[in-house]
Amino acid sequence: MAKITAPFQIEGTIDDLNFFIDEYGINRARLKPESNMTTEKFKTLPSFHKARMQNIEFGQCATKAKTFRLLAAEFNKQAKDGRFAGRANKLLLEVLQEDQKNELGSRLFTEGIKTKFGQEFLIGFESNKHRPISKVFIDNNKWEIRNNRFSHPDFNPANDINWPEEATHVTFNLAIANWNIENDTFSTNYGQPIIISKNEEKQNIVLEVVPPIEQNLQITFIFIGFSKQRGSRDIALHRKYNTATIIAYQYL
Known part of the structure; x- marks a missing residue:
C-alpha cells in the first residue's frame, strides 16, 4: 500500500487504484484485488449451487413483478416511491418461498400464491412506503372493505x-385487478373518484367498483391522493404525498 502525500485527501477508485483512509487517518492507495470468479465457475462449481438456485427464483419473480406493477398502474403513477420496483420483487419472492411442493430452484410463484400465507403477504403492500394507509388515516379502525x-x-x-x-x-x-397468474395477463376496473374538501362536514364515504368478469386472483387497491386549490384550478401534489395500498384479495 502506498501513502498519499497531498494537501487534500482522496477516497474512491480510479482505474485499478483504490484510495482510502486507514484506521490511523492516513490516506493510502492500493491496487484493486483481482477477482478469480468467472461466469463459468459460477455456473459449474458445487459451492455456488444454492446461489444459482436463488438466482433462478429471483429471476422468475422479477418477471412476474413487471405485471404486478401494472395491475394498478393508474394509481401507481400518482403514488410511488423510488424503491417500488425492488419492493415488488421482494414481495413476490416471499410469496414464491411459500411453495412447499418444490425444492429450492424449482419453487414457483404460481404455487406460492395458492397458499394462505402467500396470499396474505399481499395485504398492506404500499406503492409509496413513505405514506402507508396506516399513517394517512388517523383511525384505521373506522374503515372497512x-x-x-x-x-x-x-x-x-x-x-x-x-x-x-x-x-x-x-x-x-x-x-x-384480476390477475391470471398462469398466463400472466390481467384486467383492471377502476371506480369513480370521490373528491372531498378539507373544510367539508362529516359524511359517509362509500367507494364501489365492479370487479372484472374474469375469475382468477382478484386484488383490491385503494388510492388516496392530495391536491391544492389555486384559483379555479385543482393542482395535484407530488406523488410522494399520496397512497396506493392493497387492501383485499380473493382467489377464485
Missing part, C-alpha cells in the same frame, strides 16, 4: 386524515 366496497362512516375530513401541509382536497378511489 367488504364485497367490493370500501366504506368509512362519519368521515371527518379535517380530523380523520393526516393532511400534507399544502393540501386542500383529498381524492379517494378504488380499483380491482
Whole structure:
C-alpha cells in the first residue's frame, strides 16, 4: 500500500487504484484485488449451487413483478416511491418461498400464491412506503372493505386524515385487478373518484367498483391522493404525498 502525500485527501477508485483512509487517518492507495470468479465457475462449481438456485427464483419473480406493477398502474403513477420496483420483487419472492411442493430452484410463484400465507403477504403492500394507509388515516379502525366496497362512516375530513401541509382536497378511489397468474395477463376496473374538501362536514364515504368478469386472483387497491386549490384550478401534489395500498384479495 502506498501513502498519499497531498494537501487534500482522496477516497474512491480510479482505474485499478483504490484510495482510502486507514484506521490511523492516513490516506493510502492500493491496487484493486483481482477477482478469480468467472461466469463459468459460477455456473459449474458445487459451492455456488444454492446461489444459482436463488438466482433462478429471483429471476422468475422479477418477471412476474413487471405485471404486478401494472395491475394498478393508474394509481401507481400518482403514488410511488423510488424503491417500488425492488419492493415488488421482494414481495413476490416471499410469496414464491411459500411453495412447499418444490425444492429450492424449482419453487414457483404460481404455487406460492395458492397458499394462505402467500396470499396474505399481499395485504398492506404500499406503492409509496413513505405514506402507508396506516399513517394517512388517523383511525384505521373506522374503515372497512367488504364485497367490493370500501366504506368509512362519519368521515371527518379535517380530523380523520393526516393532511400534507399544502393540501386542500383529498381524492379517494378504488380499483380491482384480476390477475391470471398462469398466463400472466390481467384486467383492471377502476371506480369513480370521490373528491372531498378539507373544510367539508362529516359524511359517509362509500367507494364501489365492479370487479372484472374474469375469475382468477382478484386484488383490491385503494388510492388516496392530495391536491391544492389555486384559483379555479385543482393542482395535484407530488406523488410522494399520496397512497396506493392493497387492501383485499380473493382467489377464485
